[in-house]
Every structure is written in structure tokens, then in C-alpha cells.
Amino acid sequence: MLCERIKMKNPNILAVCPDAEYALLDSGDGEKLEQYGKYVLSRPDPQSLWKKKLPQTDWAKADAIFLRDGRATEWKLKPGVPAKWEVELQGLKFWVKPTSFKHTGLFPEQSSNWYWLSGIIQASKQPLEVLNLFGYTGGATLACAKAGAKVCHVDGSKAAVTWARENAELNNLQDKPIRWIIDDAVKFVKREIKRGHKYDGIIMDPPAFGHGPTGEMWKIEENFLEFLDLCKQLLSDKPAFVLLNGYASGYSAIAYENALKDLMGDVGEIEKGALTIRERDTERLLPCGIYARWKK
Numbered sequence: 001m002l003c004e005r006i007k008m009k010n011p012n013i014l015a016v017c018p019d020a021e022y023a024l025l026d027s028g029d030g031e032k033l034e035q036y037g038k039y040v041l042s043r044p045d046p047q048s049l050w051k052k053k054l055p056q057t058d059w060a061k062a063d064a065i066f067l068r069d070g071r072a073t074e075w076k077l078k079p080g081v082p083a084k085w086e087v088e089l090q091g092l093k094f095w096v097k098p099t100s101f102k103h104t105g106l107f108p109e110q111s112s113n114w115y116w117l118s119g120i121i122q123a124s125k126q127p128l129e130v131l132n133l134f135g136y137t138g139g140a141t142l143a144c145a146k147a148g149a150k151v152c153h154v155d156g157s158k159a160a161v162t163w164a165r166e167n168a169e170l171n172n173l174q175d176k177p178i179r180w181i182i183d184d185a186v187k188f189v190k191r192e193i194k195r196g197h198k199y200d201g202i203i204m205d206p207p208a209f210g211h212g213p214t215g216e217m218w219k220i221e222e223n224f225l226e227f228l229d230l231c232k233q234l235l236s237d238k239p240a241f242v243l244l245n246g247y248a249s250g251y252s253a254i255a256y257e258n259a260l261k262d263l264m265g266d267v268g269e270i271e272k273g274a275l276t277i278r279e280r281d282t283e284r285l286l287p288c289g290i291y292a293r294w295k296k
Helices: 056-060 110-121 139-147 158-170 185-195 219-232 253-264
Strands: 012-015 022-029 030-036 038-042 065-068 070-076 086-091 093-094 131-133 152-153 178-182 203-206 209-211 217-221 241-246 271-280 285-295
Touching: 022 056, 065 203, 086 241, 086 271, 093 139, 093 158, 093 209, 110 139, 110 203, 110 241, 110 271, 110 285, 131 139, 131 185, 139 152, 139 203, 152 158, 152 185, 158 178, 185 219, 203 217, 203 219, 219 253, 241 253, 253 271, 253 285
Parallel strands: 012 271, 038 065, 131 152, 131 203, 152 178, 203 241
Antiparallel strands: 022 030, 030 038, 065 070, 086 093, 209 217, 241 285, 271 285
16 A cells, blocks of 8 residues: 655655555665565565564564575475565555565555556546566556556566566456566667657666676666667657656666656656655655656
């Protein structure tokens, strides 16, 4: 469930509040304790540079605990915890799977953006075609498709695209007009330019560092600006939105805002700020990422 935007304190903070299927129970000492459906998970989070509020006995009751020993990592699961289970958030269903790289496949803080995207698509007087780059497990893709858009979902990981398709089936969206593409984002965009394909909305969640399916190298500090210029060539004559998400440490939402201003000029409206999750029993917010988004 979305919290009301914190206009009285900071209009640039988007916060997600706990609901029946997901809740941030506590955080601190470099860790976070979360409820995903029936199960409680404990895992590291470098943003939580404060003290925990719940006693350690509550943390010890977690159904799954992420452990790291040097470079070795593993989830310690209690008996009966399945390899994956279903969770619903913001009207969308997801398969949650604790992975060896700490993630679960669901990023609750992004539900603020899903709500924003859905509103634009539903308010449009014409069908919109959306490109979701670095789409991972498909949260934004599902939100856009459910709202009525035609979506192209691109990710360099076959496992991520398979997971996203499973999530689409879970939401009965498998027959919606979604193209599932396993490809390097830069190479795909360049081919789309040559094909003359245009999109009314573009979503980007670029990593700090990564590889494409055939070893292509991505470094945000080296590739981001050129990539934005390429994406601009894919925008239709009357674009509806552009959304940038960021998880790379060291970058500010102001940097993304400036990049969007260069990309879109003086037309439309730009927002930027922090994506956060509010703890269940406190007003404390856990920062999770940054965003900058433009709409006409």
C-alpha cells in the first residue's frame, strides 16, 4: 500500500507503507527484517545505519536468514519454507524467490512508480507503447500491461526474463501484448533505432555495472549518457513519460533530474527524489533508491 506522499516534510520522498502481504518490520545495524506473505526474511541492507528497534529474539524468529561468509553466501531457511511463494503488492502478484545474491525478485519501493505509470496509461486518450529496459522480474512491465499499454520488456538475463514471464502468468497477463526480449539493452536500442520503432514511454533501471547475455560490458559512468541519447531517438512524436530508477551508490536524484532535463528540454514536468519503505510500527523510512521521472 502506498503511503501518502510526505508533502509536509519533503515532497521528493515517496514512501511505501506496510500492508497484509508485505511489511518492513524493522531495520538497523546494516540489516532489515521483512514480511513477505507468510514468511519473515532477514537480510543485509547497507543503508540501515542506525540501531534496531525490535529485540534480537524477534529477529531470530525469521523464517529465512541471509548469511555471508567472505565471498560465500547462502540463505538459511527454516523447515517448511518453500523455494518460492506468491506475494501480492499494489494489486500485482509476484513469485518471491530468495536468491544467492540477496534479492527476492520483488522491490516494494517501486510500487510508487507502478502507481504513477498506471495513472498515466489509464488517463491516456490513445493506447501507449512502452519500453522497459533492464526490466528484471517485471514489476513495471506488469503494471503497464495491466493498465492497458503494449510493452516491450528487455533484460540481458534469461533467468530474469523467465521469472518476469512467470509473474505475468501469475497475474493472468500472459495474453497481453508483451514482447519478452533477452538482449543487451544498448544493442537492442540501436537495432530498434534502425528499425524505426518508436515508444510513447521508456522505463530505465540501469545497474552500476553489468554484463549482457554475450559478455557485453556496462558501466554507468561510461555508458549512461550515450544510452540516454540513443533512447531519445526511440521516443514518439508525443511521448507520455520517461522514468529513470537508480540503485547505483554515489549518484543523486539531482543527477538523474539534470539528465532528464537535457533529454526532454523544457516541455512537461519532472519529479525526482528518494524511493523509501516505512517501517510497520514506526515513522522511520528505509531509503531504497532514487528516481527521476518526466511526464507531458
